[in-house]
Amino acid sequence: MIVDCHGHYTTAPKPLQDFRDAQIAALGDGSPGPSPDGIRISDDQIRESLENAQLKFQRERGTDLTIFSPRASAMAHHIGTEATSMAWTRACNDLIARVCALYPQNFVGVCQLPQSPGAPPAHSTRELERCVNELGFVGCNLNPDPSGGHWTSPPLTDKHWYPLYEKMVELDVPAMVHVSSSCNANFHATGAHYLNADTTAFMQFLTGDLFKDFPTLRFVIPHGGGAVPYHWGRYRGLAQDMKRPPLTELLLHNVFFDTCVYHQPGIDLLAKVIPVDNIIFGSEMVGAVRGVDPETGHNYDDTKRYIDALPLSDADKRKIFSENAARVYPRLAPKLAQAAATEKPAGAAR
Amino acid sequence: MIVDCHGHYTTAPKPLQDFRDAQIAALGDGSPGPSPDGIRISDDQIRESLENAQLKFQRERGTDLTIFSPRASAMAHHIGTEATSMAWTRACNDLIARVCALYPQNFVGVCQLPQSPGAPPAHSTRELERCVNELGFVGCNLNPDPSGGHWTSPPLTDKHWYPLYEKMVELDVPAMVHVSSSCNANFHATGAHYLNADTTAFMQFLTGDLFKDFPTLRFVIPHGGGAVPYHWGRYRGLAQDMKRPPLTELLLHNVFFDTCVYHQPGIDLLAKVIPVDNIIFGSEMVGAVRGVDPETGHNYDDTKRYIDALPLSDADKRKIFSENAARVYPRLAPKLAQAAATEKPAGAAR
Numbered sequence: 001m002i003v004d005c006h007g008h009y010t011t012a013p014k015p016l017q018d019f020r021d022a023q024i025a026a027l028g029d030g031s032p033g034p035s036p037d038g039i040r041i042s043d044d045q046i047r048e049s050l051e052n053a054q055l056k057f058q059r060e061r062g063t064d065l066t067i068f069s070p071r072a073s074a075m076a077h078h079i080g081t082e083a084t085s086m087a088w089t090r091a092c093n094d095l096i097a098r099v100c101a102l103y104p105q106n107f108v109g110v111c112q113l114p115q116s117p118g119a120p121p122a123h124s125t126r127e128l129e130r131c132v133n134e135l136g137f138v139g140c141n142l143n144p145d146p147s148g149g150h151w152t153s154p155p156l157t158d159k160h161w162y163p164l165y166e167k168m169v170e171l172d173v174p175a176m177v178h179v180s181s182s183c184n185a186n187f188h189a190t191g192a193h194y195l196n197a198d199t200t201a202f203m204q205f206l207t208g209d210l211f212k213d214f215p216t217l218r219f220v221i222p223h224g225g226g227a228v229p230y231h232w233g234r235y236r237g238l239a240q241d242m243k244r245p246p247l248t249e250l251l252l253h254n255v256f257f258d259t260c261v262y263h264q265p266g267i268d269l270l271a272k273v274i275p276v277d278n279i280i281f282g283s284e285m286v287g288a289v290r291g292v293d294p295e296t297g298h299n300y301d302d303t304k305r306y307i308d309a310l311p312l313s314d315a316d317k318r319k320i321f322s323e324n325a326a327r328v329y330p331r332l333a334p335k336l337a338q339a340a341a342t343e344k345p346a347g348a349a350r
Numbered sequence: 351m352i353v354d355c356h357g358h359y360t361t362a363p364k365p366l367q368d369f370r371d372a373q374i375a376a377l378g379d380g381s382p383g384p385s386p387d388g389i390r391i392s393d394d395q396i397r398e399s400l401e402n403a404q405l406k407f408q409r410e411r412g413t414d415l416t417i418f419s420p421r422a423s424a425m426a427h428h429i430g431t432e433a434t435s436m437a438w439t440r441a442c443n444d445l446i447a448r449v450c451a452l453y454p455q456n457f458v459g460v461c462q463l464p465q466s467p468g469a470p471p472a473h474s475t476r477e478l479e480r481c482v483n484e485l486g487f488v489g490c491n492l493n494p495d496p497s498g499g500h501w502t503s504p505p506l507t508d509k510h511w512y513p514l515y516e517k518m519v520e521l522d523v524p525a526m527v528h529v530s531s532s533c534n535a536n537f538h539a540t541g542a543h544y545l546n547a548d549t550t551a552f553m554q555f556l557t558g559d560l561f562k563d564f565p566t567l568r569f570v571i572p573h574g575g576g577a578v579p580y581h582w583g584r585y586r587g588l589a590q591d592m593k594r595p596p597l598t599e600l601l602l603h604n605v606f607f608d609t610c611v612y613h614q615p616g617i618d619l620l621a622k623v624i625p626v627d628n629i630i631f632g633s634e635m636v637g638a639v640r641g642v643d644p645e646t647g648h649n650y651d652d653t654k655r656y657i658d659a660l661p662l663s664d665a666d667k668r669k670i671f672s673e674n675a676a677r678v679y680p681r682l683a684p685k686l687a688q689a690a691a692t693e694k695p696a697g698a699a700r
Contacts, residue, residue: 144536149501151536158535185508186494186501191553191588195577196546203541223584227545227577233613234573237639237650238541263583269619289587300587 001339002304003325003332004058006176006222006258006282007066007107011053012095013045019091020074027080036091046095046102053286058106061304063283065335067325069110069141070096072287073189075180078148082116082123089114089127097135108335109137110176113164115146117153122163132171138331140168142175142219144201149184149193156201157208165214174218174328176258177201190288198226202255206239206247211254218254218328220280224261224270232273248275256328258282259303259320262289264296267306276316280324281307351689352654353675353682354408356526356572356608356632357416357457361403362445363395369441370424377430386441396448403636408456411654413633415685417675419460419491420446422637423539425530428498432466432473439464439477447485458685459487460526463514465496467503472513482521488681490518492525492569494551499534499543506551507558515564524568524678526608527551540638548576552605556589556597561604568604568678570630574611574620582623598625606678608632609653609670612639614646617656626666630674631657 019039026033054066070092077085089112096109111131113124131137142164145151154160156177168175179197180189187193198221211217221228228235236247244250257274260282261267270279282303289300298305307320326332369389376383404416420442427435439462446459461481463474481487492514495501504510506527518525529547530539537543548571561567571578578585586597594600606628611617620629632653639650648655657670676682 151499151501151534153536155536184501186503186505186550186554188553188557191556191585192546192550195549195581196542199545199549199577200536200542203538204536206541207538224580227549227580230574230577230580230616230619231545231611233611233616233643233650234639235541237612237641237643240641241639261581261583262587263623265619265622266580266583269580269615272615273613289584289591291587291590293583293587300583 001065001336002063002321003281004063004066004283004285005220005280005325005329006260006284007054007068008071008284008287009068009096009099010071010286011049012071013041013049015039015041016091016095020088023084023088024079027084033084033087036087036094039091041095043098043102046098050099050103055103055106057285061302063304064339065105066107067110067138067329068096068099068107070112072141072178073181075112075141075143076148077115077143077146077180078117078183082114082119085116086114086127093127093131093135093137096137100136105339108332109135110139110141111135111137113140113142115143117147119146120163121161124164125167128164128167128173129171132173132331137173138329139173140175141178143179144177144197145179148180149182149187155204155208157204157210162213165217169214169216172216172330174220176220176222178222194223194288195226198223199228202226202228202235205251205255206235206244207242211251215253218256220256220258220328222258222260222282222284224259224266225257225274229257229270229273252278256280256324259307260284260301261303261306262300263293264306264309267303267310271310271312276312276319277324279320280328281321351415351686352413352671353631354413354416354633354635355570355630355675355679356610356634357404357418358421358634358637359418359446359449360421360636361399362421363391363399365389365391366441366445370438373434373438374429377434383434383437386437386444389441391445393448393452396445396452400449400453405453405456407635411652413654414689415455416457417460417488417679418446418449418457419526420462422491422528423531425462425491425493426498427465427493427496427530428467428533432464432469435466436464436477443477443481443485443487446487450486455689458682459485460489460491461485461487463490463492465493467497469496470513471511474514475517478514478517478523479521482523482681487523488679489523490525491528493529494527494547495529498530499532499537505554505558507554507560512563515567519564519566522566522680524570526570526572528572544573544638545576548573549578552576552578552585555601555605556585556594557592561601565603568606570606570608570678572608572610572632572634574609574616575607575624579607579620579623602628606630606674609657610634610651611653611656612650613643614656614659617653617660621660621662626662626669627674629670630678631671
């Protein structure tokens with residue numbers, strides 16, 4: 001059983017983007033925005049959008065279940081008002097729910113939140129509750145910078161965010177820390193803003209006492225943790241200089257890294273410095289990088305190959321490929337049990 | 351001969367900080383600021399500030415010449431006006447010049463620039479010229495975000511910066527891309543803002559055509575390039591998706607990475623993915639991390655040990671330890687020639 005914790009619906013049928021375009025146009029001319037209820041997407045359109053993309057890659061690469069969320073760069077919480085964000089968020093989450101209903105073996109949902117610059121995170125708890133309790137989602141994507149590259153919100157360790165964390169703890173769901181597109185010309189989204197946010201969030205967790213207040217709160221830091229594993233010595237040293245506890249004790253019950261690092265040396269480093277219990281398989285496919293690496297002949301984002309090549313035991317690889325995900329996303333349990341029951345005997349015997 | 355391209359005067363005698371404190375206090379109460387001419391620091395105070403810090407570490411670690419600049423986190427270009435920044439910058443650069451005059455074998459200067467949010471980079475050219483032509487400096491530190499974490503300047507590839515680049519090219523000096531302290535609560539300076547700036551600058555260079563306009567312009571990206579080498583596959587893939595030339599061709603005649611990465615696995619990765627011609631030895635000492643790594647028993651920032659342990663030829667290590675610095679900082683040449691002439695015969699015979 002191979003669970004990919006990081007997939008976005010980057011191939012959603014066109015009517016979704018048409019709705020968004022109309023919504024943005026309405027912001028400009030002051031007319032009432034369109035209603036998400038008007039989006040017409042057939043089941044066949046959904047199937048078509050996935051069959052030659054995510055599903056094809058699952059089959060080709062040998063992964064099973066993708067933890068699936070709306071396209072991250074399109075969340076764009078900085079556009080419009082809180083109401084804009086709410087309507088767009090519901091539309092995106094509802095479409096993810098339809099994907100998961102059509103392909104229950106292949107996808108399980110993670111939701112976008114209706115964040116907006118300056119809006120209290122408490123306003124996101126209802127949508128989180130709806131997605132978890134009504135749509136069967138197992139987590140959320142939390143944007144630490146809803147301003148889109150201006151970084152106007154307080155750090156993630158600030159009490160500003162606590163109402164959302166209380167709901168996450170109550171529902172027992174983790175958040176992936178994931179920014180969206182950038183409206184700051186300095187930051188290319190997938191080449192700078194994403195990685196910067198990962199690095200920034202980790203350092204916030206290192207300096208704050210968030211996990212004293214929420215011992216069971218869990219975050220996945222995507223893109224292999226931004227710059228963090230490469231600078232693990234720096235972080236160990238910074239924590240030490242600040243008289244903080246060792247990182248394993250301070251953070252690693254609560255913070256996990258995915259494997260969206262697109263070359264073997266990067267994954268080798270990740271597996272060398274980060275404890276195997278804190279690494280969760282992810283590919284970000286179909287996402288930031290879509291090409292084939294001429295050095296390997298395989299897609300850059302076929303990250304399973306890099307894990308396969310690691311000098312780790314089968315037991316450790318099982319942690320990375322599914323067991324850690326099961327711990328971090330406990331609501332995956334029924335899915336995994338169902339999959340285990342239908343898995344071929346060879347797998348069951350392991 | 352071992353050249354450390356990244357050292358800051360983090361141990362400067364107290365009167366320098368007293369001046370800065372008085373300058374900041376004057377901003378608050380509207381009184382005229384102090385003059386840098388009033389700073390009284392004796393040669394002995396300078397010697398004391400270095401003997402048990404940078405000089406001791408040079409001796410202990412076996413490094414020779416440090417490319418030395420004012421304390422990066424104290425540049426704080428966001429404080430006060432352009433005039434504030436100019437006075438502070440001159441004070442800091444003049445002190446670096448005194449260090450270099452007292453210890454010409456051990457230090458060569460790189461200057462801080464009198465940047466200020468919104469001020470045209472052209473206003474920094476005179477101080478650069480003064481430092482290079484009158485004080486014998488070999489480069490500058492360029493802050494891509496003088497706002498201190500709000501990122502209000504245009505990207506480094508924007509024509510906004512061109513007048514400064516023209517002067518750098520004319521003087522044949524490189525810049526290290528180096529932000530300062532952060533006044534945005536999201537960004538811890540040494541644990542997030544520094545690394546984010548490194549990552550951001552690289553991606554700006556990747557997407558822009560700066561080096562078509564300035565084929566001989568050179569930048570050192572410090573802290574091992576931020577997140578970049580760890581995500582080298584991502585960057586190769588992003589460039590490929592954008593139909594940009596391969597990174598070696600697009601960037602690597604102009605962009606270099608230092609070795610301020612504080613653990614062996616990080617340096618191993620750096621040396622594996624970045625061509626050896628683009629790696630320049632640096633330690634950032636005495637700087638961001640001051641402790642001893644309990645895993646090795648040595649200072650985290652004793653980065654020479656990590657390079658020594660790399661499975662590279664002596665010729666490649668010479669590139670990292672001095673030859674690349676000589677290429678990137680051509681004004682080092684007289685220093686290096688002088689050092690070579692006084693080096694012991696064993697070294698000369700190599």
